[in-house]
Amino acid sequence: MTDAQKAAYEQQIADLTVKGEPDPRSWNGGTLMRARRHLARHAAMGANPRLAVDCNFLRIGDFAVATNPFELYLEYGQRIKARGPAAQTIAAQLSNGGEGYLPTADAMSHGHYSAMPSNIKAGPEGGDLLVSQSLEHLSALWAE
Secondary structure (H helix, E strand, C coil): CCHHHHHHHHHHHHHHCECECCCCCCHHHHHHHHHHHHHHHHHHHCCCCCCCCCCCEEEECCEEEEECCCEECHHHHHHHHHHCCCCEEEEECCCCCCCCEECCHHHHHHCCHHHCHHHCCCCHHHHHHHHHHHHHHHHHHHHC
């Protein structure tokens, strides 16, 4: 999160609470909750945020399975399938936990609910890393 983004969330919180706490069931209450959640998540991450996740890779003949704990935006699964060494690859989502949506940069720029910073644990950089690490591990299975 940039300093400007942090300041914007802090200002949003100040604006929403100027007359006291809004009803948590209201639009403003939900907006306030998301802003606070995002700032809290950012504070908990520290200076070099990384989310450690478990992924598994399996080869059966010319077939591969790559698991991950996210609900992927389509692009990530397509990249793993298209660039991997297997004749057919399954990108199994929400395996070994549920870390939420993993949005693309394009999704983040359009502000879809599943790409809001308050609703995600990893952003597009994490998605790119997931793809590259998955391809590395799948390629290693074919090198054996």
